[in-house]
Amino acid sequence: xxxxxxxxxxxxxxxxxxxxxxxxxxxxxxxxxxxxxxxxxxxxxxxxxxxxxxxxxxxxxxxxxxxxxxxxxxxxxxxxxxxxxxxxxxxxxxxxxxxxxxxxxxxxxxxxxxxxxxxxxxxxxxxxxxxxxxxxxxxxxxxxxxxxxxxxxxxxxxxxxxxxxxxxxxxxxxxxxxxxxxxxxxxxxxxxxxxxxxxxxxxxxxxxxxxxxxxxxxxxxxxxxxxxxxxxxxxxxxxxxxxxxxxxxxxxxxxxxxxxxxxxxxxxxxxxxxxxxxxxxxxxxxxxxxxxxxxxxxxxxxxxxxxxxxxxxxxxxxxxxxxxxxxxxxxxxxxxxxxxxxxxxxxxxxxxxxxxxxxxxxxxxxxxxxxxxxxxxxxxxxxxxxxxxxxxxxxxxxxxxxxxxxxxxxxxxxxxxxxxxxxxxxxxxxxxxxxxxxx
Amino acid sequence: xxxxxxxxxxxxxxxxxxxxxxxxxxxxxxxxxxxxxxxxxxxxxxxxxxxxxxxxxxxxxxxxxxxxxxxxxxxxxxxxxxxxxxxxxxxxxxxxxxxxxxxxxxxxxxxxxxxxxxxxxxxxxxxxxxxxxxxxxxxxxxxxxxxxxxxxxxxxxxxxxxxxxxxxxxxxxxxxxxxxxxxxxxxxxxxxxxxxxxxxxxxxxxxxxxxxxxxxxxxxxxxxxxxxxxxxxxxxxxxxxxxxxxxxxxxxxxxxxxxxxxxxxxxxxxxxxxxxxxxxxxxxxxxxxxxxxxxxxxxxxxxxxxxxxxxxxx
Numbered sequence: 101x102x103x104x105x106x107x108x109x110x111x112x113x114x115x116x117x118x119x120x121x122x123x124x125x126x127x128x129x130x131x132x133x134x135x136x137x138x139x140x141x142x143x144x145x146x147x148x149x150x151x152x153x154x155x156x157x158x159x160x161x162x163x164x165x166x167x168x169x170x171x172x173x174x175x176x177x178x179x180x181x182x183x184x185x186x187x188x189x190x191x192x193x194x195x196x197x198x199x200x201x202x203x204x205x206x207x208x209x210x211x212x213x214x215x216x217x218x219x220x221x222x223x224x225x226x227x228x229x230x231x232x233x234x235x236x237x238x239x240x241x242x243x244x245x246x247x248x249x250x251x252x253x254x255x256x257x258x259x260x261x262x263x264x265x266x267x268x269x270x271x272x273x274x275x276x277x278x279x280x281x282x283x284x285x286x287x288x289x290x291x292x293x294x295x296x297x298x299x300x301x302x303x304x305x306x307x308x309x310x311x312x313x314x315x316x317x318x319x320x321x322x323x324x325x326x327x328x329x330x331x332x333x334x335x336x337x338x339x340x341x342x343x344x345x346x347x348x349x350x351x352x353x354x355x356x357x358x359x360x361x362x363x364x365x366x367x368x369x370x371x372x373x374x375x376x377x378x379x380x381x382x383x384x385x386x387x388x389x390x391x392x393x394x395x396x397x398x399x400x401x402x403x404x405x406x407x408x409x410x411x412x413x414x415x416x417x418x419x420x421x422x423x424x425x426x427x428x429x430x431x432x433x434x435x436x437x438x439x440x441x442x443x444x445x446x447x448x449x450x451x452x453x454x455x456x457x458x459x460x461x462x463x464x465x466x467x468x469x470x471x472x473x474x475x476x477x478x479x480x481x482x483x484x485x486x487x488x489x490x491x492x493x494x495x496x497x498x499x500x501x502x503x504x505x506x507x508x509x510x511x512x513x514x515x516x517x518x519x520x521x522x523x524x525x526x527x528x529x530x531x532x533x534x535x536x537x538x539x
Numbered sequence: 540x541x542x543x544x545x546x547x548x549x550x551x552x553x554x555x556x557x558x559x560x561x562x563x564x565x566x567x568x569x570x571x572x573x574x575x576x577x578x579x580x581x582x583x584x585x586x587x588x589x590x591x592x593x594x595x596x597x598x599x600x601x602x603x604x605x606x607x608x609x610x611x612x613x614x615x616x617x618x619x620x621x622x623x624x625x626x627x628x629x630x631x632x633x634x635x636x637x638x639x640x641x642x643x644x645x646x647x648x649x650x651x652x653x654x655x656x657x658x659x660x661x662x663x664x665x666x667x668x669x670x671x672x673x674x675x676x677x678x679x680x681x682x683x684x685x686x687x688x689x690x691x692x693x694x695x696x697x698x699x700x701x702x703x704x705x706x707x708x709x710x711x712x713x714x715x716x717x718x719x720x721x722x723x724x725x726x727x728x729x730x731x732x733x734x735x736x737x738x739x740x741x742x743x744x745x746x747x748x749x750x751x752x753x754x755x756x757x758x759x760x761x762x763x764x765x766x767x768x769x770x771x772x773x774x775x776x777x778x779x780x781x782x783x784x785x786x787x788x789x790x791x792x793x794x795x796x797x798x799x800x801x802x803x804x805x806x807x808x809x810x811x812x813x814x815x816x817x818x819x820x821x822x823x824x825x826x827x828x829x830x831x832x833x834x835x836x837x838x839x840x841x842x843x844x845x846x847x848x849x850x851x852x853x
Contacts, residue, residue, distance in 0.1 A: 145819075190818055191818045192814060192818050192819075195814075196774040197676065197772050197774065198572065199810075201770065202568060202569050203811070203814055205564070205568050206811060206814075206815070209563055209564050210563060210565050210815075222675050223674055223770070223772045226676065226770060227678075227768065227769065227772070230770075234690075248675065292666060293665055293674035294673040294674045294675040297668045297673060323665075324674075
């Protein structure tokens, strides 16, 4: 009897030690992984692949391989993320919101990615964000434009490391009034879907607030991927507005510009291309002088001259023989934001690998350096980034860069073109930009 | 569409219920999506039985999905058992109107008219930005079941079981329809419409009834998709969605009820694995799989099963 009691005691002791060990290891948080798996979702096929998806994918490839090799300038000169290499899992954004919701679930639950960076289409962002929250999976949206996401709901695991469409169009309105203060009439040609409708509304309302006597002469919404704009061009030529605003992108933008050339639309009106940066390297000399070019923030030709940007342009151009455009910059912002957050959480954790929640807490409200300058996660409870925006106007062809040079470049700081925290964009514009601080 | 199909159906329902508990969660989600699509494919098959190919089932698919979205947004209805019948009713209502026009046409004219109507809905959804959210679509919050508010995995599982139950009901209904006089007459209309008319059967009513059933099934598929995905966008009404349904019908085989459902599951799986293993060439993989099936199983994926049954009966 005594022997068996001793046996039980010994067993109890062993069990107790085991339980304590398991308890300690769980308490110490997740172990340092062999790699950080990052799901990357961007258009690899379809109309948005060439102008956006592939430049973003290229940026992800080159930045991740440089990061893993530890060749990025400070403050990102440590290899990988805290010494752990990054492994991208790249998938196509095609197939619609329904397919993307299924693919997001697969990335998180089957591929076991640590986070997902993705989504160019606003519909995909809107559909996937609640799923990320449901699965408690980190999601960093890198390129979609809608301002709805953080203005309608609050999230814990969802972030966006670039500014939304408001800054493009408020910035465009402010820029026009700076270089053409006498502007009296405006017109818009935008694709008939949410992006085009939002962009034009924001631009028109901003112009009306900034200069109430401005008249709108034409509002055109050809369908997405129409590709043929002779009727619209005729109407715009007849209306003779001082300024024509367009948020066209990709093939539509190129078609519109090329079809407008022989009809000299740019001589009668000042064209404002909010996504114009993407066509500068593609169309070269075909873009006439006097066209206002935006890049959805300080990206591409309008990016600041900082060491990170010089490095980024160089490694990207060496690898792909073309310079990075704004979707590439958006991708860089997401990747550097993630690295910054992980390493901040790692430091706060005294070297123990952080949980998703700790990474999310570190990214919330963070400020970090990117090739586009310093990004602040200032809106949506620290989940939505603000950026400044820059615009310039084409002047002459530069034979060295094979691009039109931009002059009269003007940078509007983030406080000038973004609503303050807690205010919806629409309301901010309707109330005449309260709290905006512009130079 | 026979007793053996019924027995197998019961087995499959049991297997699907088990699958919900055993399979990884992403696969359960995919399965729910495939079942919803499978129900919509049944709607194509019902019309094919009457010799009609519809390239516009997206009209009912999307209108039911949006009906669920609006009921949630405007009236705050979250009950799945109210949302699904309501969405199906909207789709059938639309089908009753559209059917007055399109049920008079056959062949390519029927296909083009249905395609046109679904593209009209697509245009409206894109352009009525203030109401429908345009291309951004609208969010569908997690539904409740009998007032029970679930979240996370439980909610997913609930929607999955709802899809299983609805699919089983739809399969049973289509099986009954196919075995009923209306179903046989639809088949006869395909073979020789004039002869059916001379026999004294009301051809226009038979076709109209098939069209109504078909719109209800497509609507059921749309409602399930909306509740499962949690977001609806105008892409649901686009012709590629309708085309995909026809495509899956051909893939699965149009002779049985289970064929289209199996086709939908296989299609979703092929597409998902193609996304995973060939992110740059997934379209080619899906296309190649289709070609192989058409070459080697011209009767659809289900045709070997049918052949075995027939041999056993003989």
